[in-house]
Amino acid sequence: APIAHQGAQTFKKHHLSSLGDTMYNHSYIDCQVPEPENYRQAFSEWVDRAAKYLSTCLRHKDYNIDPNIVPNQNGLRELAHLAARAHKENLDFLDLVAASKHATECFELLSKDYPFTGKKEYLENLTKISKLYVDYYSSGKVAYKSNILRQIDKLKDEIQKQIQQPKESDLAKKAKEILQSTSAPECQLDYSLFPSEIREYIEYKSTFSKAPSIFILSSLLVSLSAIFKNSFYMPKGAYFSDLWANIWICNIAASGSFKSSAMELGNEIAMQIQREVEEKIKPLKQQLKELAQDREVDKEILAQIREEIYKQERKMTLLPNRNTPEAMISRLARQEGGAFFLDELAAWIEAKSKNYLKDFKGLLVEMYDNRRIDEETRTYGRIICERPYVSICGVSTLRWLESVITSDDVESGFLARFLIFYPHQERIVPGALPEYQDYDFTVNNRIRDIINYVHEKTETESEPKKMYVSPSAKKFFEKFHGELYKLFDLFPEEHHHLLEPFIKRWSPSTLKLAMLFQPFIDPDVNLISLEAIVAAAELVEHAVKSTLHLLQSTLGESEFQRNCRRILQLIAKRGGQAQRRQIIASKLLPGGTKEYDEVLEALIESGQITLTDTGKKLDWIYSLT
Secondary structure, eight states: OHHHHHHHHHHHHTTOHHHHHHHHHHHHHHOOOOOOHHHHHHHHHHHHHHHHHHHHHHHOTTOOOOTTHHHHHSOGGGGGGHHHHHHHTTOOHHHHHHHHHHHHHHHHHHHHHSOOOSOHHHHHHHHHHHHHHHHHHHOOOHHHHHHHHHHHHHHHHHHHHHHHSOOHHHHHHHHHHHHHHTSOOOOOOOGGGSOHHHHHHHHHHGGGOOSOHHHHHHHHHHHHHHHHTTSEEEOBTTBSSOEEOOOEEEEEOOTTSSHHHHHHHHTHHHHHHHHHHHHHHHHHHHHHHHHHTOTTSOHHHHHHHHHHHHHHHTTOOBOOSSSOHHHHHHHHHHHOOEEEEESSHHHHHHHHHHHOSSOHHHHHHHHHTTOOEEEEETTTEEEEESSOOEEEEEEEOHHHHHHHOOHHHHHHTTGGGEEEEOOOOOOOOOOSSOOOOOOOOHHHHHHHHHHHHHHHHHHTSSSOEEOEEOHHHHHHHHHHHHHHHGGGGGSOGGGHHHHHHHHHHHHHHHHHHHHHHGGGTOTTOSEEOHHHHHHHHHHHHHHHHHHHHHHHHTTTOOHHHHHHHHHHHHHHHTTTEEEHHHHHHTOOOTTHHHHHHHHHHHHHHTTSEEEEOOSSGGGOEEEEO
16 A cells, blocks of 8 residues: 555656546555565556656647546556555566566557557557556466467457547547647637727727627737837837837738728728828829929929928828839838738738849848838939838738748748737628618727827927836736746747747737837826736737747648648548548649658658558548547
């Protein structure tokens, strides 16, 4: 009993308390064990190794073993009886320990050769084999040993048949697991933490859209970033460098998920301001055109009109999506900043990259970091943009994003500059017509009032407002920052290079968002409040969950890994089995039959699928294990 108790404590240490309790209870009832030190040491070492192995299996993503099955169904509680058996049958306990070690090695080997999914019959057969090996090593009769080996071979054949002919319910379960592994994580924003003007805006606009509310919120925040523009910033000293409130957001959505309408609901105010400014500029440009034709006009009058046009252009909020990168820089230099709203982010990046001789993603990074741009162009001559200010709200399907974003983009930090939101989305059938309701602009006007107040104060000041973190906000932010860096512990060390660029930028993104929230809490102060930081952290935490999910499932994959995942998902979508002709006809892989063969062979070798030869090659069946 003391030996079994020690083993039980070891199991508990490795997170297998139920197994530990079972070991203790059974051995306490059945065992009367002597306590020589070598017995205790040998048993303790064996239990420790077994516990570590089992604990690894239970937590490993490839094994779906129900912890409640382990103590009762797989017979490993019999390990606690080894000491009793040695005592009662006058056998050498250390010989039994050696036999058990061999049984464990067999169990581990079989787990690799015949991957199991926690099904009761697999566990029972593997347990029977383990027990037979114990009997084999503890018996001295040759004939009896031969009979044991025959029983073992028979059980192995039975396991192989179970693997080759999986039950339909098990295939469906595995298929569901694979499809869920890349579906969006379940997480809800606590909107009560946001300023009332923003919360009420999102609640009201969400009644006009079936899209996730985070899509409307992200569009609104990018709009506010473009509207406030250079009104405030955190100076060097308060942060490691000047930190402006421009933000990039990427929403990942399935095709037909109402993403465009949600973005329009979020950027209504920015669009309204843009139109107002354009209406003011239009007559000024017409007047300038007419006066320029008069040779006797006073040049000072022309200069005044041009200055008024430039003044109005600096109030513009939107940047045009469809122009060349050179024209974009020229517009940015005049406008001093703005936002892109892109319903196909990945397609926009791809198109711009083709039309720009230099590194377009590199150019975007310079804009995000507010670095001075000095560009010599053929059309516009030399363009200097002292402090570019660019915000982006983009939407993309996961497949599009995968096709454009490379692993270098992840490691270099280009993708990490985006706050990525991948909300859970239910498949919704839209109504034939909307339910009619009057459209109320009250929520828009409340936000416009704050914007106008901030702009009025900014116009009376010679420089942008310098923002600092209040003591209470600082204490919360430092703790939040520390929690972000603890995320490294969740990832294997070989994946840290993918995670690091994101972790480094989530903290400054929190401060950027807090600066945007602060005017709605108290626009007169230059301190970022605790309420603003808490609201920002709530939003960033949502982005963290989405990003970690994508890093573990899709982003950062090599092209070959991505192809393997696509074929696995294809088989899963077909219920867990697919014929070779169906896989090749899917046209998921561009490299033809050879590439399909390489991927299928890799999936078979890794134990993720099995092949059933049904005769004709195109009729071969590939099944999830």
